[in-house]
Amino acid sequence: MSIEIKGVNKKFGDFVALDDVNVSLPTGQLTALLGPSGGGKSTLLRIIAGLDSADSGTINIEGTNATQLPPQKRNVGFVFQHYAVFKHMTVAKNVAFGLEIRKRPKAEIADKVDELLKLVHLSQFAHRLPSQLSGGQRQRMALARALAVEPTVLLLDEPFGALDAKVRKELRDWLRRLHDEVHVTTVFVTHDQEEAMEVADEIVVINEGRVEQVGTPDQLYDEPANDFVMGFLGEITTLNGVMLRPHDVHLSLTPQVSEAAEGTISRLLRVGFEVRATVLTDDGEEVTVVLTRTHARQLGLETGARVWVTAAAGALTMPSVRAATA
Numbered sequence: 001m002s003i004e005i006k007g008v009n010k011k012f013g014d015f016v017a018l019d020d021v022n023v024s025l026p027t028g029q030l031t032a033l034l035g036p037s038g039g040g041k042s043t044l045l046r047i048i049a050g051l052d053s054a055d056s057g058t059i060n061i062e063g064t065n066a067t068q069l070p071p072q073k074r075n076v077g078f079v080f081q082h083y084a085v086f087k088h089m090t091v092a093k094n095v096a097f098g099l100e101i102r103k104r105p106k107a108e109i110a111d112k113v114d115e116l117l118k119l120v121h122l123s124q125f126a127h128r129l130p131s132q133l134s135g136g137q138r139q140r141m142a143l144a145r146a147l148a149v150e151p152t153v154l155l156l157d158e159p160f161g162a163l164d165a166k167v168r169k170e171l172r173d174w175l176r177r178l179h180d181e182v183h184v185t186t187v188f189v190t191h192d193q194e195e196a197m198e199v200a201d202e203i204v205v206i207n208e209g210r211v212e213q214v215g216t217p218d219q220l221y222d223e224p225a226n227d228f229v230m231g232f233l234g235e236i237t238t239l240n241g242v243m244l245r246p247h248d249v250h251l252s253l254t255p256q257v258s259e260a261a262e263g264t265i266s267r268l269l270r271v272g273f274e275v276r277a278t279v280l281t282d283d284g285e286e287v288t289v290v291l292t293r294t295h296a297r298q299l300g301l302e303t304g305a306r307v308w309v310t311a312a313a314g315a316l317t318m319p320s321v322r323a324a325t326a
């Protein structure tokens, strides 16, 4: 079983936020809703949570038709970017809150809170106030609070969005490990493709209210359904009007094949272990090529050098439809 989203449409006035969305999110997995800003990710998450309703379509959660159910009857836990914590309550009390309002026995609540604080590595902060935690610790507390009531589904809307890059990365790794331990079906919204690729089992790419593709990170990267997905998950460049990845461009100092495009290196940039070369072809195309530093050194690349570029054998290529019409 899973979360089944069927024929979901949502308009705000005349604006189509979701256009016939059909997707099935598998049980026990970590699924990312990924796409550019304004694409409809949060709207879809809010509809799954019951915080917003669809104009048409159905939401089925683990075999129950949840379309008309209020949020509290859907057994979902959620965490948002700016999570409303109870500032006057300790970390432990915040985590216990959902269990207390459900009137669980005191001993059971104490055990559960202990277990959750251990899980999110906050045991030593149980008696602090949220204001005495770092941003990353607060988000971990929010996750423990959401997990306390044992939701069937955990929904996270850019939960680490407001944090700095390093903490964000730590929390990402931590979320992955946490999920491997508890296996609760989790759906999280992100506009960061690296975050989605690193954390998710499955990614749903959403753009302009439509699902562009659903697949594992590898499937989306290696077999993108269209030029949008190819461009959104990984870097692309254009050569002879065809889209391909910059590391799939073969660069040589002599014309090795007749169809190679001749040009001049206009820029060389070293980024860590990579070298990025910009080649301006004689046809006026700007092609980005990524090489390892060793390879670039072997070729003795320099700005102004004459080179030939072609798609490497086995390169993933795609006609650049949208880029051409843009």
Ligand SMILES: Nc1ncnc2c1ncn2[C@@H]1O[C@H](COP(=O)(O)OP(=O)(O)OP(=O)(O)O)[C@@H](O)[C@H]1O
Binding pocket: 012, 015, 017, 035, 036, 037, 038, 039, 040, 041, 042, 043, 044, 189, 191
């Ligand atoms: N309550 C609302 N009233 C009017 N328009 C809305 C409302 N909520 C969302 N929208 C519009 O619907 C579109 C989709 O919004 P949504 O928040 O789902 O996008 P998103 O993909 O989550 O983007 P982001 O990453 O920026 O949060 C946006 O153009 C937004 O302006």
